[in-house]
Amino acid sequence: MTYEEISGKEFSSSLRGLNADEVYDHLDLVAQEWRLLEEEYADATSKIKDLTERVEAYKGRENALQKTLESIEGVRIQAVETAQREGALIRAEAELEADKIVKAAETKKMILCEEIKTLETLYASLRNRFKVVLDTVSDLIKSPEELGEQALSSWRSFSVKPAETRNEAEE
Numbered sequence: 001m002t003y004e005e006i007s008g009k010e011f012s013s014s015l016r017g018l019n020a021d022e023v024y025d026h027l028d029l030v031a032q033e034w035r036l037l038e039e040e041y042a043d044a045t046s047k048i049k050d051l052t053e054r055v056e057a058y059k060g061r062e063n064a065l066q067k068t069l070e071s072i073e074g075v076r077i078q079a080v081e082t083a084q085r086e087g088a089l090i091r092a093e094a095e096l097e098a099d100k101i102v103k104a105a106e107t108k109k110m111i112l113c114e115e116i117k118t119l120e121t122l123y124a125s126l127r128n129r130f131k132v133v134l135d136t137v138s139d140l141i142k143s144p145e146e147l148g149e150q151a152l153s154s155w156r157s158f159s160v161k162p163a164e165t166r167n168e169a170e171e
Helices: 003-007 020-140 144-158 163-170
Strands: none
16 A cells, blocks of 8 residues: 555545544544655665675675685695795705715815825835935034944944954864
């Protein structure tokens, strides 16, 4: 029912009928109330429609945000996995490089130890040769008297027995 239907309603008259003015006044009042209710209903329907559209828009945004969050989470997981793989590769490369450095150092150490042994042997040999040279030079720079005394002491130590002692020993 609408406002126009209520306010335009005609009633038939009867002898003992109701007071027509009262009926029409009451119908006008009901029609006005009905009009207010229709307006409120229209406003409420409009608000419901607006709110429903907004809720749908929010749901759309929520879905978009949820998908974005899921994408971000996927990207984060991939980034973490990539970082872990890269870290493992860097660590492995560093370990290989460290092994190479350690092996090279050990090889150098062995070479240096061999060179040190060779140098020590060479030093000892040169030292002995130098001593011989010094002894020879020392002998060369001795005075004739020193040489004579040295020869005599060498001759004495040679120990030649006198002839008489020799004959007694032979008999």
